[in-house]
Amino acid sequence: MATLEELRKQLDTIDDQIVHLYEERMRVCEAVGEYKVQSGKKVYDQTREKAKLADVASKVSGEFNKKGVQELYEQLMSMSRKLQYRQLVQAGALGRLPFIEVDSLEKETARVVFQGTEGAYGQAAMKHYFGENCNCFHVHTFRDAMEAIEDGAADYAVLPIENSSAGSVVEMYDLLEEFENYIVGETIIPITHTLSGLPGAKLTDLKKIYSKGIALMQASHFLDEHADWQKISVVNTAVAAKKVLEENDPTQAAVCSAYAAQVYGLEVLADHINNEKDNYTRFIIVTNQKIFLKKATKISICFELPHESGSLYRILSHFIYNDLNMSRIESRPMEGKSWEYRFFVDFEGNLANPAVKNAIRGLREEARNLKILGNY
Known part of the structure; x- marks a missing residue:
């Protein structure tokens, strides 16, 4: 019987062959990418990939090996796609994202809407971001605020999206997907309750x-x-x-x-009757213009995925591959589609960054209905 050391040497020899074949495979994938750049053919060919997975599974014995080789080839094809997305971006095939970079927001002349009434935390957040003397008005609901900026009655809306103790304001996620309005800033204020x-x-x-x-x-x-x-x-x-x-x-x-x-x-x-003494609410600044600040460092997106095993795992790999730090993920059920979800993701980056462009290219190809909610 072989010793452990002898078995490990055998594995090292096999691994050397696998590494060599991996590099050879990626060279061919690069040539495939060059062809797709020239021809305009899409990178992601789901029919081809499913056929490939079935083919490799048919060439091994035992259910364990069939599942294992399919997982291996899912990763190999994922790396191939990411290489090709990078080639497309480098060739300028991503196209211009429909967002305009700006140096600053026009705060002094802006008309701002907040939800609630005089004295609301939303008003405090608005003044914190836009200043004490901003031109503002208030509305009854979050939807009213989103409609006000969509219709042009206001330039910006200040709306809560997350509380440090109570969690997300889930209604805001649905409204961000529904309306053609975009996040351009955020502000965080302490929530200190009194009994008055x-x-x-x-x-x-x-x-x-x-x-x-x-x-x-x-x-x-x-x-x-x-x-x-x-x-x-x-x-x-x-x-x-x-x-x-x-x-x-x-x-x-x-x-x-x-x-x-x-x-x-x-x-x-x-005074200070909160259960949690460190209680904060994050408010987003929303507008109907597709703009982002040059110094923006956070991006929010949403997308839908097919209801199948591994779909979220495959999508999240685009953040890992491009070294993008994902800071938040939320899911919301999709109306009229049982057990299907829309995902909302925050990650660090700027729309002008090549790594971000590369990730978005991959996400657009492989997710359904990707929407960039803002860069701020």
């Missing part, structure tokens, strides 16, 4: 607490200490503050920001 009531109100007299559902959840530890209080959900925290002011009832209070309490003349009865 009418001037002179006392905690011992309170009966009803109003706020947005997610804010009530984020302050649940404090609120649960007062089991007799009725918690009532409203559209947002600023609406809650406004309601307490308008109803002029000292037994009512709102979970809202100190900014909203100031706007509506309320008194802070308890």
